[in-house]
Amino acid sequence: MTERTELRRQVRDLCRSRRDEGRYRPRADAWLRSFDLEFSRELARHGWIGMTWPRRVGGAERSNVDRLVVTEELLRAGAPVAAHWIGDRQIGPSILRHGTPELQREILPGIASGDHVLCLGMSEPEAGSDLAAVRTTARPTAGGWRVDGRKIWTSHAHRATHSYLLARTERTERKHDGLTEFLVDMDSPGITVTPIVDMAGSHHFNEVVFEDVFVPAGRVIGVAGQGWRQVTEQLAHERGGPERVLSTYPVLAGLLTANAEWDEGLLVELGELVARLGTLRAMCVRVAEALDTGTSPIREAATLKYLGTEFERDVLEFARGAAVPGVLAPDDPLGEAILAAPGFSIRGGSSEVLLSILAKQEAL
Amino acid sequence: MNDALLAEVAADVLGSATPQDAGDRLPEVWATMAELEWPLVSIPESSGGAGGRLADLLALVGAVAEHGLSAPLAEAALARWAVAAAGRPDLPGLVLPAWEDDTGVPRGAAWARHARNLVVWPRTGAPYLADLATARVFCGTNLAAEPRDTVVVGADARTPLPDAPSRSASVDRAALLNAAAISGAARGAHEITRLHVTRREQFGRPLIALKAVAQSLAGMRAELVSAQAALDRACAAHTDDPTRARPATAAAKIRAARAATSIARGAHQLHGAMGVTREHSLHHVTRKLWAWRDEHGTERAWSTWLGRTTATATEDELWDHLTG
Ligand SMILES: Cc1cc2nc3c(=O)[nH]c(=O)nc-3n(C[C@H](O)[C@H](O)[C@H](O)COP(=O)(O)OP(=O)(O)OC[C@H]3O[C@@H](n4cnc5c(N)ncnc54)[C@H](O)[C@@H]3O)c2cc1C
Numbered sequence: 001m002t003e004r005t006e007l008r009r010q011v012r013d014l015c016r017s018r019r020d021e022g023r024y025r026p027r028a029d030a031w032l033r034s035f036d037l038e039f040s041r042e043l044a045r046h047g048w049i050g051m052t053w054p055r056r057v058g059g060a061e062r063s064n065v066d067r068l069v070v071t072e073e074l075l076r077a078g079a080p081v082a083a084h085w086i087g088d089r090q091i092g093p094s095i096l097r098h099g100t101p102e103l104q105r106e107i108l109p110g111i112a113s114g115d116h117v118l119c120l121g122m123s124e125p126e127a128g129s130d131l132a133a134v135r136t137t138a139r140p141t142a143g144g145w146r147v148d149g150r151k152i153w154t155s156h157a158h159r160a161t162h163s164y165l166l167a168r169t170e171r172t173e174r175k176h177d178g179l180t181e182f183l184v185d186m187d188s189p190g191i192t193v194t195p196i197v198d199m200a201g202s203h204h205f206n207e208v209v210f211e212d213v214f215v216p217a218g219r220v221i222g223v224a225g226q227g228w229r230q231v232t233e234q235l236a237h238e239r240g241g242p243e244r245v246l247s248t249y250p251v252l253a254g255l256l257t258a259n260a261e262w263d264e265g266l267l268v269e270l271g272e273l274v275a276r277l278g279t280l281r282a283m284c285v286r287v288a289e290a291l292d293t294g295t296s297p298i299r300e301a302a303t304l305k306y307l308g309t310e311f312e313r314d315v316l317e318f319a320r321g322a323a324v325p326g327v328l329a330p331d332d333p334l335g336e337a338i339l340a341a342p343g344f345s346i347r348g349g350s351s352e353v354l355l356s357i358l359a360k361q362e363a364l
Numbered sequence: 365m366n367d368a369l370l371a372e373v374a375a376d377v378l379g380s381a382t383p384q385d386a387g388d389r390l391p392e393v394w395a396t397m398a399e400l401e402w403p404l405v406s407i408p409e410s411s412g413g414a415g416g417r418l419a420d421l422l423a424l425v426g427a428v429a430e431h432g433l434s435a436p437l438a439e440a441a442l443a444r445w446a447v448a449a450a451g452r453p454d455l456p457g458l459v460l461p462a463w464e465d466d467t468g469v470p471r472g473a474a475w476a477r478h479a480r481n482l483v484v485w486p487r488t489g490a491p492y493l494a495d496l497a498t499a500r501v502f503c504g505t506n507l508a509a510e511p512r513d514t515v516v517v518g519a520d521a522r523t524p525l526p527d528a529p530s531r532s533a534s535v536d537r538a539a540l541l542n543a544a545a546i547s548g549a550a551r552g553a554h555e556i557t558r559l560h561v562t563r564r565e566q567f568g569r570p571l572i573a574l575k576a577v578a579q580s581l582a583g584m585r586a587e588l589v590s591a592q593a594a595l596d597r598a599c600a601a602h603t604d605d606p607t608r609a610r611p612a613t614a615a616a617k618i619r620a621a622r623a624a625t626s627i628a629r630g631a632h633q634l635h636g637a638m639g640v641t642r643e644h645s646l647h648h649v650t651r652k653l654w655a656w657r658d659e660h661g662t663e664r665a666w667s668t669w670l671g672r673t674t675a676t677a678t679e680d681e682l683w684d685h686l687t688g
Contacts, residue, residue, distance in 0.1 A: 262675055269667075271671030275594065275670060279593050279597065281686050362582055363578065
């Protein structure tokens with residue numbers, strides 16, 4: 001057995017045994033909705049958080065393809081991984097790429113151990129698709145910065161120990177200049193977190209208000225004013241993972257396990273879905289391989305997310321035909337997924353915006 | 365040959381050829397392809413082939429299609445692969461493949477009128493070699509005006525090829541080559557369209573400056589990327605793990621056919637009336653897309669097969685197949 005197959009088996013076995021012990025219930029969209037700090041810490045003890053990072057900051061120095069093996073097994077299992085997902089996927093790598101050695105030493109080991117929970121302070125009421133329009137400001141002050149502003153849709157801000165923050169540090173002619181990335185302690189004075197409840201009645205995202213919040217100088221990620229280039233790179237990490245394909249896979253897995261009799265129409269749909277899934281999965285491998293060579297596969301990631309979220313939704317349409325008993329309870333895995341689905345093609349960049357990014361390359 | 369060199373050679377050979385409706389003559393460029401032994405690529409030299417990887421052959425098949433050219437490369441390569449495995453690498457002239465239908469007749473046989481011999485796979489039993497010297501060939505064409513003939517072969521013109529690959533293996537390989545050809549033609553259609561909308565002006569600016577136009581083109585590109593990813597995956601399966609070849613081929617064929625439909629549609633839409641004229645080159649690629657997507661199994665047939673295979677397997681088996 002190769003090392004990678006062995007890794008896959010270990011993750012699979014851990015998920016199965018925890019599920020059989022009743023530790024978790026497989027859920028669709030688990031990477032955003034299913035939060036269990038203890039589970040994340042258990043994964044951390046196996047070295048499965050920050051696994052591509054250097055050992056000096058708590059990583060395991062493995063490849064992004066290895067990481068893909070771990071993440072896709074977790075998603076397949078619908079395991080509760082939301083507590084570490086954002087830090088592991090996106091903010092950790094960003095700090096590793098752009099942060100000072102001090103910042104790396106300060107933050108990364110805590111992410112890798114499952115002790116730090118990160119949230120993403122990007123979107124604002126007036127800046128969603130048009131991210132460069134953020135109005136939250138950070139003004140220089142003795143020893144650091146003072147932040148004022150309002151972030152919205154901040155997933156898990158109410159549980160986070162740290163927040164990534166995109167703020168304007170200069171008024172410039174081009175709105176893409178003058179943006180800066182920070183890492184902020186969520187227990188800093190002046191931060192207020194208010195829940196935003198989604199239509200299913202669950203609370204995962206929030207509004208976060210910053211009022212004269214002090215952020216030490218060492219918490220700048222990269223170069224002040226140069227945040228935009230870093231954000232777009234970071235978005236390749238956000239968009240290019242298997243979670244953009246597999247959010248609803250547990251629903252499909254559940255159907256296959258139930259061993260139903262399907263008519264030919266459903267078999268055709270299933271075959272089509274499996275063809276797409278195999279293809280999207282191959283695209284995930286390519287993104288991971290590109291990351292391993294140190295490139296930032298921005299377009300590949302955007303293409304993957306664009307096609308992937310469409311697939312995630314079509315799985316639900318298939319499942320409706322294959323399984324619906326007439327009345328679907330909101331806590332049924334399919335019911336939960338249907339209520340979550342509108343978010344798939346919005347979060348991390350809406351499909352229309354991704355298409356615009358892809359459209360830019362056509363004019364070359 | 366490395367990928368860049370291969371692409372260069374292909375562009376060199378194909379770039380000067382003009383797309384024409386196929387028909388009673390083989391295209392001029394075919395002589396060059398045959399001379400360069402393209403139909404023998406991916407067949408080991410020890411079996412009388414030209415060596416190289418399966419990926420190289422797929423790249424050549426794709427490049428021919430991308431240029432809008434009609435030539436029996438995929439077909440000749442498939443037949444040569446079969447006769448090499450059957451120990452008959454010495455056969456002279458053009459050898460092409462054909463599959464008998466339910467009535468026991470090879471129908472829709474690509475380019476058969478130009479062949480010296482056909483490798484024919486009956487529904488059941490061993491494949492045979494058909495000498496076309498005495499056979500009757502009824503000419504037909506597909507939507508792309510390429511020869512698709514019906515062949516009646518007398519019993520005495522048949523030589524059994526017991527060591528040739530099975531019908532199912534030949535269909536898989538034909539479908540893989542077909543997916544490569546479709547991806548190539550789709551690439552061609554996308555590129556012709558991209559050039560068109562960057563040059564043609566309406567409302568005082570190039571069409572590409574209109575968001576809806578640029579996004580439609582980007583949507584076509586996403587289909588293209590997906591079809592190519594599926595093709596690469598299937599190629600790897602054929603090369604490394606024949607047990608995965610069929611499901612991966614099914615996926616490649618399904619993705620290619622889907623891409624064919626939406627890219628042909630998008631390309632004609634963005635060309636406006638210009639694209640439907642005989643004068644414009646677009647039809648050389650889009651008619652191929654429409655013709656080829658249904659050959660060697662429609663996407664519905666492949667989807668049914670893949671769906672049934674998935675439904676009768678366990679989730680573990682599906683997952684292992686996807687991630688292996
Ligand atoms: C489940 C979920 C979790 C989220 N978690 C976080 C988080 O943790 N942190 C965070 O910062 N943000 C988060 N978001 C916010 C998300 O990133 C934004 O919702 C997203 O970027 C879209 O912005 P918006 O909602 O302001 O929509 P708008 O920008 O108002 O756009 C609305 C719609 O208009 C269309 N549109 C907008 N601009 C264009 C354009 N240029 N071209 C074509 N069409 C366009 C699109 O269809 C778009 O979906 C989350 C969102 C969801 C749904």
